[in-house]
């Protein structure tokens with residue numbers, strides 16, 4: 001018994017991505033309709049003129065959210081939006097959503113109404129139909145599992161694995177704010193729990209808090225691609241930090257990359273509050289999480305059209321694999337990018 005125990009590997013040692021690789025390696029594919037299985041932001045299925053894309057995401061109380069400072073309406077909204085983000089990352093449009101939810105008996109009907117109000121608002125804003133679900137009782141906190149279906153023209157589906165050497169590397173919006181918002185919420189947690197003391201001046205933190213509590217998915221970027229007849233070579237959404245997502249694209253595309261520190265978009269408020277917490281803002285942008293921005297690569301000839309958009313930053317370019325994945329710092333030093341994204345099993 002003790003011998004066999006010794007040989008066991010902890011999930012926290014393997015990490016989320018290592019676990020996914022292990023559990024899903026060599027999965028058989030029985031159907032021609034399965035175009036892309038595990039390994040991207042969503043699976044791609046062929047059922048007619050267009051591709052169907054499918055993604056699922058699970059949120060656990062105490063791991064992914066804290067009900068002390070997360071209003072249930074916002075939680076419902078965010079739970080849906082993070083799935084829409086994965087659909088957009090395939091250059092697809094979300095269409096239908098199913099939800100499974102487990103809550104303890106301590107929950108009130110009114111609390112569930114609030115959660116569903118947020119869920120319905122997200123579906124309304126992104127024009128997605130809520131078409132089914134399941135509810136159950138939980139003894140250990142709230143659990144939410146959402147699956148979203150989307151569609152995309154077959155010639156426009158965008159994978160992580162198809163970046164090309166010399167492609168521009170582009171990122172939408174700004175990075176790191178959601179992580180900093182979470183730090184503020186954690187610091188002020190006792191206030192939310194009703195402890196006595198000075199009330200937090202949360203108005204100074206509006207932007208980062210909104211990025212944490214009510215994120216949006218980048219629908220307008222997919223519309224921009226469509227209007228301008230752009231199909232990125234590769235795309236992923238940034239849920240685990242820029243560094244981790246860049247490494248996913250480069251590993252799966254068999255390329256390297258060079259990105260420049262001074263090109264990484266970080267909001268002024270994020271910089272200011274990061275410094276308050278003694279975090280280096282660039283590190284926060286590289287390794288924070290939950291930005292739900294899009295990271296994509298494009299051929300050089302799109303330089304001007306992308307440059308014209310204020311909400312897209314060109315942060316570097318794809319290189320030959322032999323050059324590795326690197327960040328060029330402000331003092332012109334080249335440092336290798338390392339994955340320090342979200343490890344679901346290390347808390």
Ligand SMILES: [Mg+2]
Pocket residue numbers: 041085086089236237238239
């Ligand atoms: Mg994703």
